[in-house]
Amino acid sequence: MSTVAVLKGGRSLERQVSLVSGARVEDALERLGHDVEGIDxxxxxxxxxxxxxxxxxFVALHGRDGEDGTVQELxxxxxxxxxGSGVSSCIRCADKVLAKHQMLDAGIPTPPFFAxxxxxxxxxxxxxxxxEIEQRLEFPIVVKPADQGSALGIKVAQDAAAIPAALVAAFSYSAKVLLERHVDGRDLAVSVLDGEALPVVEAVPEQAGLYDFEARYTIGRTHFVCPADLPPQTTARAQELAVQVHELLGCRDVSRVDLLCDGDGALHVLEANVVPGLTETSLLPQAADAAGIGFDELxxxxxxxxLRRA
Ligand SMILES: Nc1ncnc2c1ncn2[C@@H]1O[C@H](COP(=O)(O)OP(=O)(O)O)[C@@H](O)[C@H]1O
Ligand SMILES: [Mg+2]
Known part of the structure; x- marks a missing residue:
């Protein structure tokens, strides 16, 4: 048995989520017989x-420091x-602008944007x-910080009058902001484990609108369908795209790729997360479960x- 330090908490805005993820990981590791020490x-x-x-x-630190390569470098x-992923992959995934440029260069569909x-x-x-940006993207336009998670700082601007306030909000989270074409569609997430896509999860908010921070972590505010009820070819395409993005961005062990499925069934990749949430309402554990992989096994x-890399 090994001594495992679970890195959690930290100073990111996702601190509370990470403390919950970390605590669940600690419990699982203890059940597996390891010596466990949680480190905030x-x-x-x-x-x-x-x-x-x-x-x-075990890196259970979401957002800043844990997903941007800082802790990995140390x-x-x-x-x-x-x-999880190494330093360079974390850097690529944590910066949505960098990740989206790589996707565009590789021909992976991602909504048009300017940053x-x-x-x-x-x-x-x-x-x-x-x-010009508004003309090229057309309203509604999603304004988001380049390097946040959990929908923090994301606003949907319905018209030009809403853009300045949305920019101010996004800049309060990050020094770089992107304006992205809004895709009216279903929120999907595909986790990739050991190079293979897990079943697709759909997050369905109880109230219409953005799948926001509060909805994400309040049981009952969002319900999840896994495997998502999609035509088989859409499921296959979502899984194929997730694996492609995982490989393109150099992810290791696990990642969760977020996508939108529009009314025509076309898929648009939003981002890849290198330290996916591990709370009770998180998507990776649900997807693993649907694949017959329990939390402890995951x-x-x-x-x-x-350990094999040691
Ligand atoms: N271009 C978009 N069109 C429609 N909804 C979007 C768009 N971008 C983000 N969203 C919504 O905001 C959520 C969070 O966006 P995402 O880019 O995945 O950032 P985060 O890192 O905060 O998860 C998405 O799951 C989706 O519900
Ligand atoms: Mg996301």
Whole structure:
């Protein structure tokens, strides 16, 4: 049996979600017989890891630090194997603009977009180009921070008058923001485990509108259908796209690819998440369960894969 440090919490806006994911992972690892230590990631992270010398770290840290390659870089320096994607893949996935450009270059469908930094707005007059952007994307337009998760800072602008406030909101989360064509469609997620796509999950909000942060983590606000009720060819296509995106962005062990399915059945990839949620309402555990992989087995497999890299 191994000593496993579960990295959780941290200073991201998804801290609370991560604490829940981390606690569930700790319970599973204990049931599997490992020595487990939960670490709420903070300024003493490196010192604690030096003292503990775990055989492996389980990264259950969502958002900033845990998904952008920061913690992975520290673990590389310390020589501690860890679950999930490596540094470069985290960097690519955490930046939606970078990820979408790679998808476009590879011919993977993703909604058209334009992206700017706050500096471009303040110092290069990017705001003067908004009319052209609005014309090219057409309303409604989704305004989102380049590097957040859980729908934080995302707004749907119905008309030009709503754009400035949406930009201000998004810039309060990130120095880079994208304006993206709105796809009227169903919210799908496909997790990829060990290179293979799991059953598709559809998230259906109880109230119409964006699948937002609150709905995501409040049991009863969203219901999930897994396997999603889709024509077989749409399911197959969603799974194929997810595996392609996982490979394109260099993901390892596990990822969750978020897509939209429009009224014509066409699929549009939004993003890939390298540290998918592991709470009770999270999509990866539901998808694994539908594939006959229980939570403990899922967690155990991720740890085994990391240990094999030791
Ligand atoms: N272009 C879009 N058209 C329609 N809905 C969108 C679009 N982009 C995002 N959304 C909605 O917002 C949610 C979160 O967007 P996503 O890009 O996956 O960012 P996050 O990292 O916050 O999960 C999606 O699941 C979807 O419901
Ligand atoms: Mg998403």
């Amino acid at each position: 990631v903070g300024p003493d992270l490196v010192q604690r890891l030096r003292v503990l010398r775990p055989d492996v770290c 673990l590389e320096i310390l020589g501690i194997p860890y679950t 700017f930094t706050e500096t471009a707005f303040k110092q290069l007059g990017a705001a003067d180009a908004l009319a 967690i155990g497999r991720l740890v085994e894969r990391a």
